[in-house]
Amino acid sequence: MSDRQFPGVYVDEILRGLHPIEGVSTSTAGFVGETAQGPTTPTLVKSWAGFERTFGTFLDGPPLNLPRCHLPYAVRGFFDNGGRRAFIARVVGPNGGADPATLQDYRGDATTKPEERTGLAGLVAVAEISLLAAPDDVVMPGLRELVIEACEATQARFAVTSLDRGLAPSPDLRPPGDTIYAAAYYPWVRVAAAHRPEGTTLVPATGHVLGIYARVDVNRGVHMPPANEAIDGLVAGTAGEPPLEFTLTSVQQEPLNTFGIDVIRDFSADGQGIRVWGVRTMSSNLDFRFVNVRRLLIFIEVSIDRGTQWVTFEPNDDRTWSAVRRVVEDFLVTQWRAGALQGVKPEEAFFVRCDRTTMTQDDIDNGRLVCEIGVAPVRPAEFVIVTISKKTREP
Secondary structure, X not given: OOXXXXXXXXXXOOOOOOOOOOOOOOOOEEEEEOOOOOOOOOEEEOOHHHHHHHHOOOOOOOOOOOXXXXXXXXXXXXXXXXXXXXXXXXXXOOHXXXXXXOHHHHHOOOOOOHHHOOHHHHXXXXXXOOEEEOHHHHOOOOXXXXXXXXXXXXXXXXXXXXXXXXXXXXXXXXXXXXXXXXXXXXXXXXXXXXXXXXXXXXXXXXXXXXXXXXXXXXXXXXXXXXXXXXXXOOOOOOOOOOOEOOOOOHHHXXXXXXXXXXXXXXXHHHOXXXXXXXXXXXXXXXXXXXXXXXHHHHHHHHHHHHHOHHHOOOOXXXXXXXXXXXXXXXXXXXXXXXXXXXXXXXXXXXXXXXXXXXXXXXXXHOOOOOOEEEEOXXXXXXXXXXXXXXXXXXX
């Protein structure tokens, strides 16, 4: 209350520490890779035209002819499929780019000021990025692992990668790692490339899939599976080559799906076009088998973490615990109403505990506020089984 100098009626505006939890962004992507020009610190682009203005165009034609050339294709595929916001971290090799970029260039330096960081370190410093990709991880050994490590370290982002080119369908194919923070897609896809003699080229589907993630998030929510979605921006070759590197059947897909490889299938014969026909992470952990479940939990965890920062330095007592329970429950009720959580009533969808059952006296004395939260995410209907029985005439 301000100091009063004379009698009268005074109105004070009081800012309370209790604020509703807002959901964090889930559809903003971060791409790292080589470009023809542009800044090396992460830069936001909102369209393919915007990318070209800032970073130039394709790299696999004269005069550059670079072997690591997939970033522009991935960004175009991202926007073709519904992506709206992407941060680009341009990588430049030593000696001002005269020498090829190294893994360390892609990693960046996390010890500098956040606004000066480059590579993956720069992307990780951008709080709103929730999706990460390095489209040239299919040609640069060790790069895929760097991207996955960045996601695992922050536990706030999800990576999309593709299998290498030329891997024919086989039951022996495996995802390139075992992690709950990434998904792998197969096979490569064909896109227009007017600057190349053949007019088309095969590229990893990484950017196209990221665009589908963003499209589903915006239109339906992060809890919805980014699968059974049509992929835009694909073409057939001028000599009749199919739009996919390999056209798989259900029999060929079955073992790949089992081990966590998400297949892109051609359903053009049925009038449904080319679709993402898988929604599994690269993890062998059955609790985190599905991409949408993993990403929903990331969304919930990060939203609650950022939305309860006001608790810091508040009294560690029943009133604060009650306030924490209230804002977290309100947030989770919103997710339940949106269809992200199971149950016909909130009590079946989640629980929130923050009281003396979650904290010892030692926790309280040492300033540790412990809140236990459990949620029941909705899992995708991966196998839809229809049982048909014939009704015979009753006697």
